[in-house]
Amino acid sequence: MRCGTELYRESRLSLQSWLALTWGALAVFCLANYFPVARLSMQGQTLQATLLDALVMTWQQGAWLVALPATLFTFFFPLGQILFAMWALQCIRKRRLPGDFRYGLRMLEVLSHWSMVPVLLLGILVAMVKLGDLAVLHIGEGLWAFGALSVLLTILTRMSAYRLWRYAEEAGLVRRSGEGLIWPGRLPRARRAVVFRTCRCQVSCVVAVAVRGFIFASRIFATVSGHC
Template sequence: MDDRPFDDRQRDDVQPLIACEHCAGVHRRRALQHGELAACERCGTVLWRYSRLTLNDWLALAVASLIVFCVANAFPVARIEIYGAERGATLLDAIGITWQQHHWAVAFMTGMVGFMLPLLQLLALLWVLLPLSRGRMPADMAQVCRLLGWLQPWSMVPVFLLGVIVALVKLASSVQVHVGLGLPAFGVLTVLLTIVGRLSPQALWRHAEDAGLAHTPEPQCKPGHLLAGCHACGLVQDLAEPVSDADDRAQHCMRCHAVLHKRKPQSLARTWALMLTAAILYIPANILPVMRIATVVGDSGHTILGGVVELWRGGAWDIALIVFVASVVVPMTKLLALLLLVLRVQWGDATGLRARTRMYEMVEIIGQWSMLDVFVVILLSALADFPGLMRISADTGAAAFGLVVVLTMLAAMSFDPRSAWDAEPAAGASAHLKESH
């Protein structure tokens, strides 16, 4: 640890600071070697990893992702045949048919997280990477990076890909299924988006810092101030410490002008409200049918658990297990984990902080996978659309379940994991400097 005052260090050979978003610990960046990563000494969160990719490499990946995105959405993911009739469907077909069936909430949610937001994410990346790769700072870097940070958690292309596989397994036992070009394209797109997803807004700002395009003023840590990292650009700077939570007045980042707070305002209250609403909606989401199947012999509704049982009895026990985990286990796990995290903060419990940080990371990672069943329903609606023979449509339960997914994700985003570390006996690491390793 370097205990010298910040203003006593030589500015020209000092690496910028980085703040841990999970515990508020402040560290000084250093160059990493191949295979190395930098982890927070306080909570163990990975701060950044070594990457040999340059800005030109990231630009090439983003361009490739956009091309594959267009191919994946232009061609059907599958075609089915029934009594000589054939039907193919793209993601946009599935969204459009769901809208025509008057299930507007389901169509809107899936259209946003499956198409619009991933497309905006790629366009935002290209908007920033094009000038950066040419040694220029985008004039609207701050605004676009803030947008990018908001978009990344809501890009659910991998979930849609798994939904396609589940839907095809469901149909394969009763109709003839042919894989379309869109399916392997979505597979490639999933890989590319997973790689590109590692380029967070903070990583983009670090590339700009390393290229000498973004200034990184060294904070002075004045009396009555603390060191805090900007959630949007990652710049560590002086923040006037509020006298109380009610006095947590908004301050702005000196580099990107995003609003800065010591902790997220009203974090626990907002998390409680979103969790309780999600828990209430979780009941109709499981009781009401998520889809309705109309055939020449009758009309029937199917719940989430009913679909799992149907897959199991049909011999697709592995797919049934995936659907059960994604649609039943994951939402319950998210709600229970968030409940535990919130209660431990309210009780002022300072034990098991590292384990609780890992739990919060787990909640963030699994959040979007519960949307699986909703994607399955809209794809079945598009593929099995044979008026007079067979017709599948979304039902009320699908909208309720989609809202549960959205609300639990918002609840996780509203919770501030740094508030748990405030109860640590040696609190105040946000004003300490440590060398990451």
């Protein structure tokens, strides 16, 4: 390893600041799913739909292969990321770690990688541009909330399982940093190659999910325009 290589950067935010950020992300998540994403006007009729309404309409149209993964990647996984982060921070703040704390951190690490709210936001914007010549589109409050949620979730990705374990270590709740977590650098060379191949497979899956996100956003506005 070369000298001067950055291995870890300490966060400037305190534990209370991260906790406040998670509460803010949860509030914005509720607003984004409560208010309509867009309003569509065509032939004198106006229709508005939230993300959950669009998911239900997509399912009713028979496109369950699009509706099911979109529900996971744009609703349940982001919500799980926020809730698991809030749970871990509350456990550290109360200085009481449950026996399944390390498994909760692993789940948080997985959910943070599969939260696709920014992909959804980009897909909706592209679909709105393409449908701009067919109908009058108005940006709803939910779309602005999704933009703010994308920023907050991007910031929350910096609060990884390793960082939370460091907070627990500084609080004297664990013996050493990284105990119970599996990192590729600590694995044997054969298993490390397997991990790297798995990472390449995950990149391919992310690309496939991104394509699904664009298809899903297009189906949303196509379905909404069909009901208008």
